[in-house]
Amino acid sequence: MLRWIVWRDLMLAWRRRSDMLSTVFFFVIVVSLFPLGIGPETQLLRTIAPGVVWVAALLASMLSLGRLFANDYQDGTLEQLLLTPQPLFLVVLGKTLAHWIVAEVPLVLIAPLVGVQFDLTKETLWILFVSLLLGTPVLSLIGSVGAALTLGLRGGGVLISILVLPLYIPALIFGAGAVEASIMGSTPSAHLSLLGAFAIVSLLFSPWATAAALRISLE
């Protein structure tokens, strides 16, 4: 059953390809703004790179979260999903997985290219890729709670950001920390393990919270 929901969402995203691409473009543009704002000095850029790339990934995720449930809510398919005999948390898990594949994986793939702008070494680019790979599921999972809570409300994307960004901070600290450790030459394994642990905790708790929030929003 999970399969059907994931496949449905992937097909829908494919037929609205422009949405997917716009998230990636936003990410690239935001990352490029920082050198423009700060200055092109290589050493400085190398220092700020982990934080900048991670924060840009967070912001790009924020933008895409609005689409997670809003579309289904507006055309009535979301309440139909609540009325299937499937446990709601499976439905949520499926939609979150599809969202991750569509909105986050492109970011993860593009990030090393963007990291080249900051003169990062190959090992660091690899750590950047891995940290985002581990961290972006967290973004989708925790973000889904925010998206479900704010269904149908005015204030939309900004409200989701206010709710969800503080909850992302551990992922940001561990993820950016891992890349930074790699730049400094020390091992990022501790950071990555903690990030992985945080991802697993989110996986265990978020779908339930999101399911509860969906029921509340659809009353």
Next chain:
Amino acid sequence: MDCLLSVTIGARRTTKILEVSKLGCVRGDRRLFSGVDFSVAPGTFVQLTGPNGSGKTSLLRILCGLLPPAEGQITWEGANIRSLGEEYVAVVTYLGHRHGIKDELSASENLRITNALNGIPLSKERALEALGQMGLAGRESLPARLLSEGQRRRVALARLLVCNTKLWLLDEVLTSLDKAAVTLVRSLIENHLNGGGIVIVATHQELEVAAGRTKRLELTT
């Protein structure tokens, strides 16, 4: 304000499987209705009428479990629907105001996916057949956004042909339908009633069906 309940029953009693007792609903600050009591036997068509804002949609949403009532309870075959959970959901089909159709998917894809999610796999042929019966022959593969409002409503109604649930809750499904489509819906409902199902319809238009018993429930503000 309290609601006024008027019930006309067509024939003798049989075992009731859906029982609603002392149902009350509060939305925001307003009390929509309270003290709603009725019970329904298989093969009954319940027509829910009332002016705009009287709580028809809310009553249907309470019946399908999306909205918890402020007071009262609903039992299906003797068990509270809250405790039945997914078992109850499996016997209900709810068609609401909004179609429940994805615009980017074609009519047949919509139908097949909805059915798959409800646990009833639907083959491509059966889907095309059902859509043909609903008068959409030749348009099954178009994305739904290219269909007219009435055609989208027909796609939503096609679900009734391929689902095997006992209780149908239909909320204002006759809007944007032409006369032919309304006749189609009437025959769908009649077939379902003959098969022992229950249909509860919230509607502004009068819908006469020639099968089963008819109950009228009127909610007034």
Next chain:
Amino acid sequence: MYRFCFHPGPLRQPSGYLWSEIIADCQLPIADLNGRAADANELAMGSQKLAIKMNLYKYASPANFYPLAGKMIPWFAIPAALLFATGLFVGFFIAPSDFQQGDAYRIIFIHVPAAWMGMFLYILMAIYAGIGWAFNARLSSMMASSLAVTGAMFTALSLITGAFWGKPTWGTWWVWDARMTSTLILMFLYIGFISLQAAIDDPRRADRAGAVLALVGVINVPIIYFSVQWWNTLHQGATIRILQKPTIKGSMLAALLIMLAACWLYSVAVVLIRLRCIILEREQNASRFAEVGV
């Protein structure tokens, strides 16, 4: 009319009673409790325990809790004012100057209690919101909404006083040490909760959505705190800990505890005042208010 509430009011816990006892007793046909407590007491004259239980559950209804809250407020507000005065006097005039930080450290007598209150009130808010959601208790949810604002205020106070502490001690208005950063994030969590409830029109949906957010936040708070500690130690290296508390002497500890008690009493008083306003706003359609005489 049989009236029974299965949940205790937020400030009254029926300790020592078994749940089954309470539920069984509540189902006795007693006259309507709201506004007719005298009759309920008369009927329950034979059983003193029963009368006490009935009175407790009566206050779970917002309309009945309103006058009780009004009576309680002075009992907390006046001691709070007295304790504030005492605590500030002891802290500013009696406690000795610190060896390292001079007199500038005295701001901790406001900063530390405020920080603790911010933290406690968030947890309390999450508990009340959770109870309000689980038991469908409106009063509990209103309590959570009321706590949020006071908690946010204390957190903001702790941030501002932290800045005032940092300037003379370390030369900058803001330092990114673990405690200040965690307090800042706590402020964001409060803002999120308040914004979410403000954005939702339907009060019950606002209550429940807030409960989900508060519970998710409470689970996250230890994780956030740990990650900020981690981040801070990584970037600190060998530098000494900023904003270190001076060694605590007897009078300093006394002043801190007095101020903490004062903050608690103040919180109770202010939260009850705000709760009464929230009750008025939300229960304006309830006819019971006419009986209570509001």
